[in-house]
Amino acid sequence: MTKKLWGGRFKKEIDKDFFEFQKSIQYDYKLAQYDIGHSLIHAAALRVAGILKNSEWKKLSLALKEISNEIKKGKFNPDFNSEDIHTDIQNAIEKKVGALALKLHALRSRNDQIAFDERFYCVRKYLDIVPALLNLMKSLLFLGENNRKQKFIGYTHTQRAQVIYFADYLLVFCDMFTRDTERLKRYNENLFIYIGAGALTGSALSIKNYNEAIKESGLIGKDGKIKLARGPLDNVSDRDFIIEFLSILSIIQMHLSRLAEDLILYSTTEFNFIDLPEEFCTGSSLMPHKQNPDFLELVRGNTGKIYGNLVSLLTTMKGLPLSYNRDMQLDKEPLFSSVETIESELKIMAKFIKRIKLNKDVIEKALKDESLYATELAEFLVVKKSVPFKEAHTLIGRLIRDSQDKNKKIKEMSDEELKCYHQELNQKVIRKIMNPEYAVSSKKTVSRKIPKIDARI
Incomplete structure (x- = not known):
C-alpha cells in the first residue's frame, strides 16, 4: 500500500481487504496521460494565482512532462499498490521533486480530475474510432468495386426475395457505418473537457487563473475543447457523455454483428456464396475438415458484452443522489471494454473484408x-x-x-x-x-x- 491523497481524519489504518476491493489503479491507469494534462493545467493555474512560485511551477511541469513522455514511450509502469492513477502520478512526481509535489493537489479534487480525464479519453478515442470506421468502409467499397457487375440474391425474412447487385449489398453496411460516423461527429461537437469544478462547488482559484492556465498549457487545441467548468455540481456528477458514447458504440457493434451474421450465413455449405479468409478462421481439435468463422462469431458474441456495458452504467447512474458517489468509479471498465473491443473489431474487420472471395458459380446457379x-x-x-x-x-x-x-x-x-x-x-x-x-x-x-x-x- 502506497501513500494516499487522504487520511488525516482517520485513526485506524484501512482494512487491507477493503483497500484491495476499492482501489481502481488496475484499470484507471489507462487514464494516466489525461491525468497529466489536468495536472499541467492545474499547476499553471496555481502559478498564475501566486500559490506556486515560478521556479516551483517549472520543476513540477518538467516532472509532469517527463512522466508524460514515459507514458507515450510505454516506459511508465504504474504501481498497482496505489489506490488510483491520480495517487500514483502524485507519488511519481514526489519521487522526482520531493516535498514540492505536495503543493500540486492544492485546491483541487479527484472528482474534478476523473471527470476531466474521462472526457479527454472520450475525445481522443473519437479520433481513433472514426478513422477505423472509414478504413472499414474503404474495404467494403474495395470489395464492391472488384465485383461491380456481380448480381446477388436479396433476402427478406431469410427467404429469397429479389435480385440485387453485390455492390449494393455492401453499400448497405457502408451506409450503416456512415451513420455511425455522423453520430460520433455530432457527439464530439458537443463534448468538452471541463476543469476547475473542485469536489462539487468550484475552485478557490479564479476564472482568470484557470483561463490563463488553459491557454498556456497548449492542450486546448484549435477546437477549444478544454474549458472552465460551467456548473461544478453537474460536472462532477455527470456521466451522460460516457453513456452517450457507449450508446453510439453499441449501435456500431450492432452493425458489425449484422455484418458478421450475414458473412457467417453466406459462407456455410448450405449457401456457399463466399469463401472466408482462412487467416481469420480456426479449426476443430477433433474434426479435420472444419474451418470455423471464429472472428465473425466472436464479433457477434461481443455484442452482448457491449450492450451490457451500456446497461451496466445506465443502471449504476439511475438512482444516484447528487453529486459524486463512489459508484461512479465503476464507469471506467465498461467504457474501456467497449472502446477497446470496437477498436479491435474495426481493425480486423477492415483486413477481413478485403480478402473475401465470391463463389460466382454458386451465386449464378442461385440466380436461376x-x-x-x-x-x-x-x-x-x-x-x-x-x-x-x-x-x-x-x-x-x-x-x-x-x-x-x-x-x-x-x-x-x-x-x-x-x-x-x-x-x-x-x-x-x-x-x-x-x-x-x-x-x-x-x-x-x-x-x-x-x-x-x-x-x-
Missing part, C-alpha cells in the same frame, strides 16, 4: 431461381400492360405456385400455358424478364455508381 423474378413479372403487367396490381400480384403468385407444384420451370412452359395466366405472358416476355440484368436495371431509384469514400462522409 425463377421465384426471384416474380415481382418483376407483376410490375411488367402493371407498368407495360396496365393490369391492376392486385390482379397482377395474384396471377403471378399462382404461376409461381403451379410451377413449383408441377415441378416445371416457367421458362419451359409453352405460350399457351402462359396465356392461361394472362394473355400478355409468353416465352419472349418470360425470358426477357427472368434475367438478372433486367431485374436490377428495371429499378430506377437506385444509383449504380459506387461512390468514393469521401462522398459518403
